[in-house]
Amino acid sequence: MITRREFLKLPVYCAAGAAMSSLLPAQAVWAGTSLAPYTREARYYKKLPMKKVQCLLCPRECKVGNRERGYCGVRENQNGTYYTLVYGNPCSVHADPIEKKPFFHFLPGTKALSFSTAGCNLNCRFCQNWEISQARPENVKSISMPPKEAVAEAKRSGCMSIIGTYAEPIVYYEYMLDVAKEGKKAGLKTAMVSSGFIRPEPLIELCRYLDAVKIDLKAFDEEFYRRICVGELAPVLESLKIVAKAGVHLEIVNLVIPTLNDSAVKIKEMCEWIKKNLGNEVPVHFTRFHPIYKLNNLPGTPVKTLKNAQSAAMKAGLIFAYVGNVPGDPGENTICPGCKKVIIERMSYVVTKIAIKNGRCSYCNRAIPGVWS
């Protein structure tokens, strides 16, 4: 149960977020939180001899000794049983514009209750949320918010959807899954913003309860994944195919980082792969990098680089290619591929015009892929 104190905090966090970061402040001296109320037996693992376990949630397949945790830092072996430590224990909760995720073809102009726990199964040098993604749950300020409470809060705050985002929903899989189930029951749309670094079986199960998935395709380069993210590209590509095959609305974000993944050749290869394997109507966002975390030495992405990537995507045959993190840029608008008119106009996270009715262009009646109501 959510406590009265925690309940009262929640709208405060939500309201405060309008003017400040969506994340609750990371606490340098936050400590001492008991994780017992948020501990549930994990899904997708197997027991090994000598009280060891092997996690089968993500491609790392961590073998975890007794009293140790997996790479994500939020799943722990306790005497041969593997537990998630973050069930119903988000450290970040906020009613965000859906455009912030970014989702451009999913309920535009609406709010989404966005939540996250601590932990991540990657370690990207450019992580915007490193204060929580690289932290253990006991080291960040969190609240109690079981799935039903999360859904109730989404409704109270006028959100049409509920989304696992910020750090990495894969590592709080059990919580994400149950929030999605409860959300569906309550008539909310459900979604996840993820790296896609997950094994097929759990992703297939999760897709049954999701209306949309946004995957960060961080680069089309195994070496980049290995060196910059401590991950692998191949499982992410597999995840993209699984989401598309499941019929869940899919959008892709590619954060373009100067000198690391801004090669025109690689971007072209990535777009061709997307078209071939996922179709030409998948929205793809080329977003701007800002120096942060371990990549403070690099400059922000020139807008021209993003425009070039957008053009390359169009040339490769992708219909909906966007630029992102460039407020006011026309590259954020949705253009009808039929009549070439602007059908969704955006100014940063604000939608200033929508000309879509029943999933079709208001001007020429061309079907526009997405989730619109």
Add this chain to the structure above:
Amino acid sequence: MSSRQSRRHFLSRLAWISLGIPLIGNIECTRPQKPELAAGLPAPPGVRSEAFSRIVEVHSSRVTGERGAVQNTVIQKMVRLSVEKLTGEIGKESWKRLFSPDDRVAIKVNCIAGRRLSTHPQVVNAIVEGLKSAGLDDRHIIIFDRTTEELQGAGFTIRRSRDRIGPLCFGTDEPGIGYEQEPVITGEVASCLSRIISLSTALINVPVLKDHDLCGISGALKNNLGSIDNPNKYHPNGGNPYIADINASAPFRDKTRLIIFDALEGIFDGGPAYSPGGIWSHGSIMAGTDPVALDLKAMRIIEAKRKEKGLKSLKDEGRYPHYLFTASDSDHRLGSIKADDVESLEIELEEEKI
């Protein structure tokens, strides 16, 4: 000795006041000084000037009693003798070679495996007595690990500032402590350090002799993962180069003055957690300032035990601790990997006149 103090030092002392640690003497007067090292004495990691180190193993066949209980007086002798042999000085002078009365000393123990495979409180008590003999007030000493609960589980008596007697003893998870907000970045992984490390001027590392299912062994280098917020990020590839990287960061490199390896018991297989079938009584205390040389010795002890028990070597099991070699390379310079560069003393307590 400097008569002025830096802003950083002044703030550090204020922080210790906030932890409840009284300051001795005039706050204007001193900056903790690393004691000068005489020729021949291996230098601590922060001041190493020559590729030579000394490690000491003191063994006793009587340290463990009939029921497995460790003998307090024997442990005190073992710790005392190990530091004396390491420094070449006798009694309190041996501790004064490593610590000054103005130091704020953090003692990092290893309690993850519970009471039956953790740093023995008796070993730490002997260390505290040594520090006190060097003129340190016991309120300038903190015994710590990741969590207060783990310390309690290993048999340590928790002491907070309000308890007013004895050295402080609590986990980084104690309210008001926690981890630094800004990460230390050395190599691939960024980590936030325990504020106990930040607030200390000297660190004593007290690891346990352990096999590790992913990293080969858990010794002095790996014990420092209990002082950061994300140890889980350091285990891929058998911890190589990550464990070496974090130990090369300035706080660990500059502050580590002494390593006392609790090798009274060890685990040769099934570690780092407690696993009854892998435990044996080794009966040693090892001391040094070179974490690589000590860990290498620990690995050889574990390998010998594994061979005796008919188990595959760590190498054959694919978990040889390559991070030890990385730690000794020119990028890290944390210690000596070559036998010729290490003076290794092995002493049988019962044969020693003390």
